[in-house]
Amino acid sequence: MLLAAKFIIVVVAILHFYFLWLEMFAWTTKAKKVFRSFPEDLFEPTKTLAANQGLYNGFLAAGLVWSLLIQDSSWQVYVSLFFLGCVAIAGIYGAATASKKIFTVQALPALLGITFLLLHYFL
Template sequence: MLLFAKIIVAVVAILHIYFLWLEMFAWTTKAKKVFRTFPEHLFEPTKTLAANQGLYNGFLAAGLIWSLFIQDALWQVYVALFFLGCVAIAGLYGAVSASKKIFFVQGLPALIGIILFLAHLFL
């Protein structure tokens, strides 16, 4: 179970590295194809806002990756749970405020990771 939890952490981290790239470096190119519901004329004026958002996604990815390298097993779980919790909350907020799809892409994998880590701790 712990191995699956760590795999989920890695997957969520990779997703957030992708979000970082998309929002910081490809907002006016590739992001137009990904965020088709966002009006095309707003990509250029929101470029700096998207880059800021991408930076936050990078911090989430960094925290998740860091958790995989922590030697103390209990602290590894605690740090992973913290960052997965941040991602899950962001996914829930995104689902309520922007699109339900955000929950399935971002929030659900984080919640699965949280469940797996909690099962590892308490079962």
């Protein structure tokens, strides 16, 4: 279970590094292809807001990577659960307020990681 959890943590971290790049550096170019339902005329005016959002995604990714580098196994699980929990909550909120697709892309992988960590920790 621990290996599966770590794999999921890596996947979630990579996704959030991608979100960072997309929102901070490619908002007015590549993001238009990803966020097709977002009005095209709003990409430029919301560039700063997207960059701020991307920065937060980068912090989540950095926290997940950091969790994998912690030597103490208990603290590694605690920190992983914290950052996966943040991602899951953000994904659930995004699904409830913006797009249902956010649940599948963001919250579901984080919830899987949490499940694997808890199974490892309690079994």
